[in-house]
Amino acid sequence: MILYKTEYQSGRRVRIGRNYAGLRALVGILLDLAVALVFGIVGLAIRLVRWVLVTACRFVVGLLALPFRVARAVSDGFRRRAVAKPAWVLADEL
Numbered sequence: 001m002i003l004y005k006t007e008y009q010s011g012r013r014v015r016i017g018r019n020y021a022g023l024r025a026l027v028g029i030l031l032d033l034a035v036a037l038v039f040g041i042v043g044l045a046i047r048l049v050r051w052v053l054v055t056a057c058r059f060v061v062g063l064l065a066l067p068f069r070v071a072r073a074v075s076d077g078f079r080r081r082a083v084a085k086p087a088w089v090l091a092d093e094l
Contacts, residue, residue, distance in 0.1 A: 004028045 004025035007017040020028050 002026055002029070 001021060002025040004020040005017070006020075006028070007015060009015050
């Protein structure tokens with residue numbers, strides 16, 4: 001014989017316990033499994049949507065930052081080719 005016991009709380013102090021046996025227990029177990037499966041699928045879907053949105057936002061930010069990165073790389077190249085200060089020049093003479 002299948003036995004199914006469940007207990008839940010309604011409010012602060014009221015605890016409700018239920019005991020089922022036989023076919024009602026089987027239906028209760030199957031219903032709990034179905035609800036858990038639905039919540040699991042919904043949670044997975046939400047997580048996947050969040051992952052897709054975060055990835056898309058990172059891609060867009062990367063594309064928007066690309067011209068600035070190129071400009072920085074080009075300006076770093078010019079900075080390295082600048083004329084070096086002679087060794088005999090003091091810092092306060094600049």
